[in-house]
Amino acid sequence: xxxxxxxxxxxxxxxxxxxxxxxxxxxxxxxxxxxxxxxxxxxxxxxxxxxxxxxxxxxxxxxxxxxxxxxxxxxxxxxxxxxxxxxxxxxxxxxxxxxxxxxxxxxxxxxxxxxxxxxxxxxxxxxxxxxxxxxxxxxxxxxxxxxxxxxxxxxxxxxxxxxxxxxxxxxxx
Numbered sequence: 001x002x003x004x005x006x007x008x009x010x011x012x013x014x015x016x017x018x019x020x021x022x023x024x025x026x027x028x029x030x031x032x033x034x035x036x037x038x039x040x041x042x043x044x045x046x047x048x049x050x051x052x053x054x055x056x057x058x059x060x061x062x063x064x065x066x067x068x069x070x071x072x073x074x075x076x077x078x079x080x081x082x083x084x085x086x087x088x089x090x091x092x093x094x095x096x097x098x099x100x101x102x103x104x105x106x107x108x109x110x111x112x113x114x115x116x117x118x119x120x121x122x123x124x125x126x127x128x129x130x131x132x133x134x135x136x137x138x139x140x141x142x143x144x145x146x147x148x149x150x151x152x153x154x155x156x157x158x159x160x161x162x163x164x165x166x167x168x169x170x171x172x173x
Contacts, residue, residue: 010086011083011084011085011086012085012086012087013059013060013061013062013063013083013085014059014060015057015058015059015060016053016058016059016060017058023039023040023041024037024038024039024040024051025037025038025039025040027050027100027104028100028104030052030093030096030097030100032056033054033055033056034052034053034054034055034061034093034096035052035053035055036050036051036052036053036097036100036101037050037051037052037053038050038051039051045068046067046068047065047066047067047068047080048065048066048068048077049063049064049065049066050062050063050064050065050066050097050101051063051064052064052093052096052097054088059085060085061084061085061087061088061093062082062083062084062085062088062093062094062097063082063083064079064082064083064094064097065079065080065081065082066078066079066080066101066106066108067080069109071109071167072136072167074107074109074167074169075107076107076108076109076167076169077101077106077107077108077109078108078109078110078111079098079108079111080111082094082097082118092124094121095121095124095125095128098121098125098170099125099128099131102125102131102170102171102172103130103172105172107169107170107171108169108170108171109167109168109169109170110122110161110162110167110168110169112164114162119153119154119162120152122154122168122170123147123152123153123154125170126145126146126147126154126170127147130172130173131170131171131172131173132144132170132171132172132173133145133154133168133169133170134168134169134170134171135154135156135159135161135166135167135168135169136166136167137158137159137163137165137166137167138165138166143156143157143158143159144156145161145168154168
């Protein structure tokens with residue numbers, strides 16, 4: 001099983017000024033206060049940067065670099081070290097961003113290592129309506145994941161979705 005990673009306890013993301021908005025592409029709203037933007041300047045064929053911005057305070061609250069991958073024949077995007085500003089933690093903004101991206105047709109995949117928070121987020125995605133989480137191991141058949149009631153982590157009937165050489169993806173039903 002991959003080693004769980006530790007992320008910074010305190011994260012302070014930057015304020016967004018008018019010049020920065022010129023470099024961002026608006027994708028949609030999560031609600032009245034939060035909107036999703038894509039960095040149009042730094043986007044490449046392999047990586048894109050997604051942000052959740054508190055539009056009432058012009059504050060970047062979630063930063064999510066997505067790396068394009070092709071695993072087991074599946075084109076998917078891996079969220080590399082998604083960060084949420086410390087002041088905004090507990091509002092499920094990373095979860096809401098991932099769900100927004102999945103609803104827009106983006107297939108997300110887990111990384112080889114995950115923080116405890118990331119493992120919880122994927123379990124929450126697995127429970128979410130209109131989201132399916134599937135896992136495959138070493139080019140075997142895909143199996144739909146469920147949340148183990150004892151561990152509150154992703155599970156399948158035959159293997160642990162957190163194993164090395166295992167791919168777990170989430171997409172819209």
